Amino acid sequence: MSFSRADLDRLAAILAEAADAEIMPRFRSLEDGGIREKTGALDLVTDADEQGEWRIRDLCAKAFPTALFVGEESVARDKGLLDRIGGADLCIIVDPIDGTSNFAWGLPLFGVMAAVVAKGETVAGLIYDPVGRDWRKGLKGTGAWAESATGRTRDLAVAKPDVLSEMTGLTSWYLMPEPQRSRTVANLTKTKASFNYRCAAYEYRLIADGLVHFSLHYKLMPWDHAAGVLIHAEAGGFSALLDGRPYDAMTHEGGIISAPDRATYDLIRRELVG
Known part of the structure; x- marks a missing residue:
């Protein structure tokens, strides 16, 4: 199954909507009990992680109804989802807040991430900064680019090799x-x-x-x-x-x-x- 640039933009809009509705209103405003440990003090989950993921999941179900949805918080409840990634015609993998510890500590260094996997091959990637409201986007065979909140883009290029x-x-x-x-x-x-x-x-x-x-x-x-x-x-x-x-x-x-x-x-x- 192909995944087009229009599809990528549709998924990007979903991430941004969830960030606006569920994540940023909770930044530095989490209520008592809104931060919980998973496996230890450096492995946290917040209400924003969970509510953000559920919003992304529901919006993806409407926009990409045949896609398997695999989110970090969903896997915490059903680890069997990981085993289904390779066999799915289309799979959307989401981290609603990457950098949860930073988010929980009030540091503006976190992002919303999504990857699209088709029959085991990663074909698209999104990294969204909901604080700066800008993107890093990639589409297999097409390139990778930065995109500002106003839609301005520039191509990405890795560093040159060095000693x-x-x-x-x-x-x-x-x-x-x-x-x-x-x-x-x-x-x-x-x-x-x-x-x-x-x-x-x-x-x-x-x-x-x-x-x-x-x-x-x-x-x-x-x-x-x-x-x-x-x-x-x-x-x-x-x-x-x-x-x-x-x-x-x-x-x-x-x-x-x-x-x-x-x-x-x-x-x-x-x-x-x-």
Whole structure:
């Protein structure tokens, strides 16, 4: 099943409507009990996550009635949804608030993400910043672009390759198991600098915009990565799992490196991960 630019814009409008109706009114205004832990203090869910996802789900059901809907909060209730992604003719994967901890803490560094997967292949990606009201969009085979609230667009392009000592990157080393965790942290000193914003939406924006060279993520839930990997690829980048296999939305374990090209990926995997 094809997914057109008009379809992408329709899905983008759904994300923006849900953000306006359910997410932004709750930013810095969550009521008592509106923030809850899932697996720990750094894994949170808020009323805005849940209500935002339900609004997106209901709007998608009207706009794309045959599509399978897979959202982060929906999977929390029914993990079997993950097993259906690869077999669906069309699947819409949504993270209603990526960067929930930032949102809950009142930090304006979060995003709404959606990926479209057709028969196991990611064909479109959206990253929306409801604070700045702008987008990063990608459509397989068409390219990736930034889009402002006024509709102004510019093409995205990843950073140029560089020597490791001059590279900046984004890493989620704290999610790695030992001894890989300690080894990677020590190896990061070989780079110019590394950061973590606890928000894949913003981290994929940065690498697709060419503002940093690479990202090294470990937790692979599809709502965190499918959209960003597609946008980064359409901006000219290369991504693969730590063992060299291609990434897809059906892979939920292990780590992923995104880099300007295959040679840089090989360098980062060899020098940072080991």
